[in-house]
Amino acid sequence: MNIVGYIIEVLISSGLFLALYRWLLAGKVRFRICRAYIVGAMLLAAVIPLLDVPMYSPPPVPAAVERALVLVPEAMPESGIVPGEGAADEIPAAPAATEAIVLKILAAAYILISASSIALIVFNTIKIRRLRREAHLTRIEDWTLAESEKIQTPFSFLRTVYMGFNYSSSERRMILSHEASHVRHRHSYERLALSVLRSILWFNPFLWIAEKDLREVQEWEADRDVLKEGNDLTLYRTAIFKQLFGYNPEISSGLNHSLTKKRFIMMTKTRPGRYATLRLAAALPLITATFLAFGCGIREQTQQTAAPATAAETGISSHNAAPASQDSVLTITISGTGDTHRLTVDGQECRIGDLDKVIEDKLASGKITVAAIEIIGDTEIGILTDVKQSLRLAGLLKVFYISIGDLEGATTKTEVERRLPPAISEVEGLTTAIPITPANREYFHEIKVNSNDLIMMDGYQLALEELPEKAAGIIAEQGIRTDENSFLCIFSIGCDTASSSELYVQIQNALDKAYSTVRDDYSRKKFSKPLNTLSPEELDEVLSAIPKRISEPEQM
Numbered sequence: 001m002n003i004v005g006y007i008i009e010v011l012i013s014s015g016l017f018l019a020l021y022r023w024l025l026a027g028k029v030r031f032r033i034c035r036a037y038i039v040g041a042m043l044l045a046a047v048i049p050l051l052d053v054p055m056y057s058p059p060p061v062p063a064a065v066e067r068a069l070v071l072v073p074e075a076m077p078e079s080g081i082v083p084g085e086g087a088a089d090e091i092p093a094a095p096a097a098t099e100a101i102v103l104k105i106l107a108a109a110y111i112l113i114s115a116s117s118i119a120l121i122v123f124n125t126i127k128i129r130r131l132r133r134e135a136h137l138t139r140i141e142d143w144t145l146a147e148s149e150k151i152q153t154p155f156s157f158l159r160t161v162y163m164g165f166n167y168s169s170s171e172r173r174m175i176l177s178h179e180a181s182h183v184r185h186r187h188s189y190e191r192l193a194l195s196v197l198r199s200i201l202w203f204n205p206f207l208w209i210a211e212k213d214l215r216e217v218q219e220w221e222a223d224r225d226v227l228k229e230g231n232d233l234t235l236y237r238t239a240i241f242k243q244l245f246g247y248n249p250e251i252s253s254g255l256n257h258s259l260t261k262k263r264f265i266m267m268t269k270t271r272p273g274r275y276a277t278l279r280l281a282a283a284l285p286l287i288t289a290t291f292l293a294f295g296c297g298i299r300e301q302t303q304q305t306a307a308p309a310t311a312a313e314t315g316i317s318s319h320n321a322a323p324a325s326q327d328s329v330l331t332i333t334i335s336g337t338g339d340t341h342r343l344t345v346d347g348q349e350c351r352i353g354d355l356d357k358v359i360e361d362k363l364a365s366g367k368i369t370v371a372a373i374e375i376i377g378d379t380e381i382g383i384l385t386d387v388k389q390s391l392r393l394a395g396l397l398k399v400f401y402i403s404i405g406d407l408e409g410a411t412t413k414t415e416v417e418r419r420l421p422p423a424i425s426e427v428e429g430l431t432t433a434i435p436i437t438p439a440n441r442e443y444f445h446e447i448k449v450n451s452n453d454l455i456m457m458d459g460y461q462l463a464l465e466e467l468p469e470k471a472a473g474i475i476a477e478q479g480i481r482t483d484e485n486s487f488l489c490i491f492s493i494g495c496d497t498a499s500s501s502e503l504y505v506q507i508q509n510a511l512d513k514a515y516s517t518v519r520d521d522y523s524r525k526k527f528s529k530p531l532n533t534l535s536p537e538e539l540d541e542v543l544s545a546i547p548k549r550i551s552e553p554e555q556m
Helices: 003-025 032-052 096-134 169-184 187-200 205-228 232-240 261-268 274-283 283-294 353-366 381-394 463-480 501-527 536-544
Strands: 054-056 068-071 134-139 143-147 155-157 161-162 296-300 327-339 340-345 370-376 398-408 410-419 433-435 444-449 454-457 489-494
Touching: 003 032, 003 205, 003 274, 003 283, 032 187, 032 205, 032 274, 032 283, 054 433, 096 161, 143 169, 143 433, 155 169, 155 187, 161 169, 161 327, 169 187, 169 205, 169 232, 187 205, 205 232, 205 261, 232 261, 274 283, 283 296, 327 353, 327 381, 340 353, 340 381, 353 381, 370 381, 370 501, 381 501, 410 501, 444 463, 454 463, 463 501, 489 501, 501 536
Parallel strands: 054 296, 068 433, 143 161, 327 370, 370 398, 444 489
Antiparallel strands: 134 143, 155 161, 327 340, 398 410, 444 454
């Protein structure tokens, strides 16, 4: 879950819900409805962004095939391959470690503030319970009266009313009526719920405002109950003015809350405003819109009715890539462990030395447009490099890498689509030659894998799980075409011949995820909708703005 995104969505949701309450509901519908709305709306604002209810979108539409990249050899950085032995000892720490420390500090600060706020609630509760034990208790109907000289201002908490002794009979009657109303409507439970939620989401200013609004409407309701019993309005207002100071915990209910002109006005209002039901119904579209905006996640359709755009074109769901039904596929399977491997072409065993001839014969016998390279087991990348070489020599450049491995006893499958650069540089329309110069070297990002399958990016070690986020940050900063920039970032993958073929495919997949993330963010900002719901023209605009630029030092 994206923490920053969650915070923003919570703030937007709670702000909208509270604005609607103050605009349409406050003092205009029944008090119990106001109370239920405030508590329920704040809970929904916290929960909805946590949801991820699937909503299925139309499949992405086809777009133009992206061009392969060829880096000019003489301009390449000095080393494209990570040394095999001893490289792990020379790998420096990643700058992400500093970011991790900052995140840990922020997380610790958040937990400290939340824990302190909850501890304060517990402390106040204990303090009230201690006061109850020291007070003189009288059972009255379904609640208890606790009287003590220490209580300067009457208040109620849960099923107990707390008050002092120095009151006239009329004041005592009105105070008990007021506090009994709080007990009867269970106002303390609502305050406790909102206080705990505010302690967890203390960064949300709208929760603090909602607490104030809840206290206000609870006082309105208690005032109404007092006056409905026939108490004199002027005497009651005088009694309220007497209770300006004294002990009254925030989680309790008492006469000194919400002492405003508006409260006195509400005492004379005996019925809800007009169209109370319609006002309440107006909240439903807002809640529905918030749920759709923040509580639903876009999913791709599992059954396509139209030809989808490929992962190489859009970067969408590269982990679910597959050759389109109209493609004629040549399947090459590499299986084995380490440098021991078995090679088959369309199910027929083949030696690597015969692969060029076998591919040539297959191409001559039918219209093959795609090569699916299946990698089963932890085979070294050297054999995969030889297979790619043969495909490029044959001109079969559209490739699907399909890596099938085992993770904790479960079969895993990673699929990535790529277009190989042609073996003949004169082929036009499929490649872009990019020289590496001092002016654009900062846009060139090397991903290296050594024989121990340790990954380095720009000279720093990182885990495979960190690669999508790291690459997405680079793409967001250097990979979006604007009028100002003349260079865009390029990722170069260099692998030791003894490194894992499966890891190579996973790295390619991680880069696809990074491009998909940035393209989707760009789509949402520019068109206000996800990438895989764009029209063909909009999708082409996104792909043009954020072209996928991946190269490999091992290319011819």
